[in-house]
Structure formats: C-alpha cells, structure tokens
Amino acid sequence: YSVPDTQVIGLIAGGANAIYKAVEGAEDNPQLAEQDLQAIGFSARDILVGIAASGRTPYVLGGLAYAQQQGAVTVAISCNASAPILEQADIAICAEVGPEVVTGSTRMKAGSAQKMILNMLSTGAMVRSGKVYQNLMVDLHASNRKLVARAIRIVMQATDCDQQTAEQALAQCQQSAKLAILHLLSGQPVATCQAQLAAQGGFVRLALEAMV
Structure with a gap:
C-alpha cells in the first residue's frame, strides 16, 4: 500500500527483541508502555490499538x-468478554473463541x-485512505519483479487495456499504478x-469523477 x-x-513489551526472545516481566510494567509511546512521539493525532488475549496485561493497560x-x-x-482493556478503551472488540485446545x-x-481482526482494521484503513480502487490495491510500491508484474496486471484489470498499454502507462507515470489507471481512464495528461x-x-x- 506504499505506507x-x-x-x-508495532510496539511489544520488552522491545523488538522480545519478538524473538521473551523478556520476562516486561508485560507487567505499565510504565514501559508510556515510555515506548513517548519515544515514538505518540500524540492526540494518533490511534492506539491495544491487543491482549486475556485483556488484563498491565503493559497494554498502561498504553x-x-x-x-x-x-x-x-x-x-x-x-475475554470481561477484559479490563475493553472497559478502558473507546472502542472495544471482543472475539470470544472459547477454550484453547492446549x-x-x-x-x-x-x-x-x-x-x-487486525487484518480487517488495516484493510479498512487502507480503503478509507484512498489506496484501493474497486477492489484493487492501486497504491502498491513496485519494488521488485513480482510487484512490477502485479502493477501491470492491476492496471490492465482496472482499465481493460492490454499489457503493452499498461506497461507504457506505468512508464509514463513513474510506475504508479494509481496514476496510470487515472491517466488511461480519463484520457488526460499525466x-x-x-x-x-x-x-x-x-x-x-x-x-x-471530477475529470469526466
């Protein structure tokens, strides 16, 4: 999505290294979350999504x-339907999955x-941010061969053009699928x-709509 x-x-109790090796006790410290948020310059313009299966992790509550x-x-x-974080947040999302197998x-x-749930939130945010046209991810960053080929297919599908036309349009539009689509559909200069x-x-x- 070129984000x-x-x-x-993403923040995790204990820092990025905790993804690979547990940092015991870090999640029990609510002040750590405050420090981590301050370090990235978190402000009123941001949105915080707190994630905890139990819903009572001190790190998340502190954040x-x-x-x-x-x-x-x-x-x-x-x-957990009775989770403290659900009561604390402005928007509460609870997925009651029942007991785990283990x-x-x-x-x-x-x-x-x-x-x-995170997939739904991120996809919805991208749609609402103008990074999707119809059901196509038009704001992708074509940084490798696979994504270059995907950009060509997206332009072809969105405009019903052939591959050569899509490639030419992308070349004229600095490989921006979004711009190439608008250029082909509107017939207007880049x-x-x-x-x-x-x-x-x-x-x-x-x-x-503003151009046609």
Missing part, C-alpha cells in the same frame, strides 16, 4: 491510559482471531491526473 514505516508502528491522557482514540482487542496457550485460537489525485486526497474514483 511509510512511521504510519503504522491505553497514556493514549487517553493525550486525547487519542483508543481501541482494545481481546478474547490450556494456558493464547497463541492458537486467540492469536489467530486477533490477527484476523500532470493533470497527478494534480487531480492530489486535490482528491489520492482517491482514484473521486479524481475520475
């Missing part, structure tokens, strides 16, 4: 409390359910399409 790495930031102090919108995702593990049903996309917040549909 900068400063737009969506939610700090975010609310800053005036930011907060979301909580848990698999008691004591939340990396099975609970983890899978939370991942699916510079005009670029200006209209900027005026419409990056939404291809709105830009096209």
Whole structure:
C-alpha cells in the first residue's frame, strides 16, 4: 500500500527483541508502555490499538491510559468478554473463541482471531485512505519483479487495456499504478491526473469523477 514505516508502528513489551526472545516481566510494567509511546512521539493525532488475549496485561493497560491522557482514540482487542482493556478503551472488540485446545496457550485460537481482526482494521484503513480502487490495491510500491508484474496486471484489470498499454502507462507515470489507471481512464495528461489525485486526497474514483 506504499505506507511509510512511521504510519503504522508495532510496539511489544520488552522491545523488538522480545519478538524473538521473551523478556520476562516486561508485560507487567505499565510504565514501559508510556515510555515506548513517548519515544515514538505518540500524540492526540494518533490511534492506539491495544491487543491482549486475556485483556488484563498491565503493559497494554498502561498504553491505553497514556493514549487517553493525550486525547487519542483508543481501541482494545481481546478474547475475554470481561477484559479490563475493553472497559478502558473507546472502542472495544471482543472475539470470544472459547477454550484453547492446549490450556494456558493464547497463541492458537486467540492469536489467530486477533490477527484476523487486525487484518480487517488495516484493510479498512487502507480503503478509507484512498489506496484501493474497486477492489484493487492501486497504491502498491513496485519494488521488485513480482510487484512490477502485479502493477501491470492491476492496471490492465482496472482499465481493460492490454499489457503493452499498461506497461507504457506505468512508464509514463513513474510506475504508479494509481496514476496510470487515472491517466488511461480519463484520457488526460499525466500532470493533470497527478494534480487531480492530489486535490482528491489520492482517491482514484473521486479524481475520475471530477475529470469526466
């Protein structure tokens, strides 16, 4: 989606190394979350999504409390209907998955359910940000051969053109699928399409409606 790495930031108790090796006790410290959020410059313009299967992890509760102090919108995702984080957040999402096959593990049903919820949130955010046209991911960053080929297919599907036309349009549009689609559908010069996309917040549909 061509999203900068400063737009969506993942934080975990104990820092990035905790993904590979457990940092025991880190999740029990609510102040660590506040420090981590301060370190990335979290403010009222941001949204915090707190994730805890049990819904009572101190690190997550501390992060939610700090975010609310800053005036930011907060979301909580848990698999426990009576979870404290659900009561604390502005928006509560609960996926009751029932007991795990192995008691004591939340990396099975609970983890899978939370991942699916995060997929929904991120996909919805990208759609609402103008990075999707119809059901096509038009704002992809073609950084390798696979993605270059995907950009060509997306332009072909969106405009019903042949491969050669799609490749030529992408070359004229600095490999921007979004811009190439608008250029082909509107028949307008690339510079005009670029200006209209900027005026419409990056939404291809709105830009096209304004041009035809």
